[in-house]
Amino acid sequence: MHSGAYTNGMDWKGKRAIVLGTGNSGHDVAQDLHSSGAAVTMVQRSPTHIVSVQEAQRVYSIYAEGIPTEDCDLLATAMPFPELTRAYRMMTATSKEVDRPLLERLAARGFRLDDGIDGCGFQMLYLQRGGGYYFNVGCSDLIADGSIGLVQYDDVDRFVAEGLRLKDGRVVPAELLVMATGYKNQQEVVRAALGDAIADRIGPVWGFDAGGELRNMWRPTPQPGLWFTAGSLAQCRIYSKYLALQIKAREVGLIR
Helix, strand or coil: CCCHHHHHHHHHHEEEEEEEECHHHHHHHHHHHCCCCEEHHHHHEECEEEEEEHHHHHHHHEEEEECCCCHHHHHHCCCCCCHHHHHHHHHHHHHHHHHHHHHHHHHHHHCCECHHHHHHHHHHHHEEEEECEEECCCCHHHHHCCCCCEHHHEEEEEECEEEEEEECCEEECEEEEECCCCCHHHHHHHHHHHHHHHHHHHCCCCCCCCCCCCCCCCCCCCCCCCCCCCCCCCHHHHHHHHHHHHHHHHCCCCCC
């Protein structure tokens, strides 16, 4: 099954499972299966940025300093992009140092780590890919201590009826395979709901365009009347007002 269809691990107690993918969904599914009594092995397809959930909050620390939320929002959105990138690099380096004991244990187990795009940690991965990272709420510790198995995708030969056959001939047995392989771009949601013509007209949603803006997000799209809002609660709070103003301006004839 795909991770989007996963509900809980109780049906797999005492059984063996493979989780393909090491992003947030893969880790969460693996941890839930493990806590439900399944024997779990994760398959890592590409290097993954790992940060503790406590350190991940560092980028939002200004909101806990007593400053009005509106002022925090302004500060969060007004920083020039080069400075924002520099700040993300600094915070990633600091978090990496704090998390170093766990990261070293993961590396010793063969888990492949990275610092995100341009060393900017999860933030740029989130804005450009929408994945490739995990906020550790316990699963990394289970991998590090061997409670959850780990296989590199490069070592995989093929899937067989019994489970996963490795290139060295060993078989990792499993009754369940969860494909935590991510989700399609919102362009594909449009394709499913409104058809190919409109989906092809608007193009990809999310990720940066040539002008450094998030594609088709909180602004007019090539399809009149079709708007997108997404992202974190903070982004939705901040940008929904500007999206609403743009729609209102069109409704009253200020903009065509």
